[in-house]
Amino acid sequence: MAEMDQRLTQVDKSLEALIISLEMEKVEYFLRFQNIEEKGEYLHDKMAELLAEIMEVSKQEALTEMDEIFQVHTGYVRRNRLPREVHIRFLKKMTRMEILQKEKGKSMVY
Numbered sequence: 001m002a003e004m005d006q007r008l009t010q011v012d013k014s015l016e017a018l019i020i021s022l023e024m025e026k027v028e029y030f031l032r033f034q035n036i037e038e039k040g041e042y043l044h045d046k047m048a049e050l051l052a053e054i055m056e057v058s059k060q061e062a063l064t065e066m067d068e069i070f071q072v073h074t075g076y077v078r079r080n081r082l083p084r085e086v087h088i089r090f091l092k093k094m095t096r097m098e099i100l101q102k103e104k105g106k107s108m109v110y
Helices: 002-027 043-055 059-065 075-080 093-102
Strands: 030-033 066-072 085-090
Touching: 030 093, 043 059, 043 066, 043 085, 043 093, 059 066, 085 093
Parallel strands: none
Antiparallel strands: 030 085, 066 085
């Protein structure tokens, strides 16, 4: 019985490590933006304009690099009554890395 419990514990730990690594891989494709006002505007277009300016490409090219865009309510946002966070998933990790490298140490203002 103790041996069975030990095996189950090992399997559980290995599955937990696998889930963590999969979540970390998933995060490599996402960027998070805060304080983006979206009142009366189409979010895809607004984010494409911001990213096109950073990547120095056209708005259409920036749109093709993005896979999905969605807004997330976090506890911090609710407590401080801020606009929802915008999460963008890119098709390639390199696009995300390019944006992070160009904006390293800067804050984006739109």
